[in-house]
Amino acid sequence: MKTLKQWIPSLVIAVIITLGFRTYVAEAMKVPTGSMIPTIEINDHVFVEKLMWLTDIDYNDLVVFHPPVPEKEHEKYVKRVIGLPHDVIQVKDGLLYRNGEIIDEPYLNEEIRYLYGPVEVPEDHYFVLGDNRNISYDSHMWPTPFLSKDRIVGKVLMVVPTHVFWQ
Numbered sequence: 001m002k003t004l005k006q007w008i009p010s011l012v013i014a015v016i017i018t019l020g021f022r023t024y025v026a027e028a029m030k031v032p033t034g035s036m037i038p039t040i041e042i043n044d045h046v047f048v049e050k051l052m053w054l055t056d057i058d059y060n061d062l063v064v065f066h067p068p069v070p071e072k073e074h075e076k077y078v079k080r081v082i083g084l085p086h087d088v089i090q091v092k093d094g095l096l097y098r099n100g101e102i103i104d105e106p107y108l109n110e111e112i113r114y115l116y117g118p119v120e121v122p123e124d125h126y127f128v129l130g131d132n133r134n135i136s137y138d139s140h141m142w143p144t145p146f147l148s149k150d151r152i153v154g155k156v157l158m159v160v161p162t163h164v165f166w167q
Contacts, residue, residue, distance in 0.1 A: 027154070029064060031078055035130035035137065036062075038109050039080075043162040046078060050154035057081055057126060057149075059098075062156035065128075067137075068144045076153060079138050080107075083127030090117035091140065096129075107131050116140045124149045 027048050031040050039062070040046065048064045049055065057063065061081045066073050083089040083098060090097040094111035097103065097118075112133045121127050125146035130136025139145040 028160075029076065029078075035132050035135060036078060036080075037132040039107050039131045040078065040159050041162060045160040045162070046156045047158040047160065048154035049157045052152060052154065055155050057084070057152070057155065059084065062159075063126075063128065063147075064153045064156065065147055066151045066153065067142065068147060068151060069142055077138075078156060079128035079130050079136070081126050082129045082139070083121040085121050085123045085125060087121045087127065088118050089121065089127045090119075091115060092117075108133065110134065114140065119145060122146055126152075 027050065028045050029048055031044050031046060032042065034042050046062070046064070059081060062078055063081055064076050064078045067075065067077050082096065082103075088097075088099050091112050092115055094113070095102050096105060096112065108131060110133075114134070119127070125148055127139045127145065128147050129138045129140060139147065
């Protein structure tokens with residue numbers, strides 16, 4: 001009984017620190033879909049930094065967020081930031097255009113097979129697309145195509161492939 005009393009405070013403190021770290025600092029998450037293939041494969045894990053007040057969001061950053069879709073707003077998605085506030089985004093002829101310029105996207109496996117835009121990204125919002133563009137449920141398909149800054153959970157710092165966990 002004496003040993004148990006000695007360990008309880010340490011265990012409680014460890015649990016509180018762990019929960020606080022996961023909630024406010026960083027968290028590992030599993031990606032269950034193929035919307036980011038080839039960058040993130042199905043069941044890969046991502047390490048997400050959640051200190052958004054310390055973080056700038058820029059082009060090509062991978063972010064985890066709650067989508068602006070009512071029936072999906074409690075889920076977490078991961079996509080690539082394509083457009084920042086005031087950018088004009090368009091997809092045509094299989095290519096992505098930002099502010100009238102073609103964007104080189106070496107991370108794509110195939111040409112984009114849809115047309116979209118042009119749209120201008122509002123203040124405090126982002127335009128995000130999956131790397132597997134033709135099947136990704138992202139900004140180009142949402143009723144409200146822009147991701148509000150306050151819906152972002154965090155920025156992906158590292159992708160850990162599934163095979164690392166299963167060897």
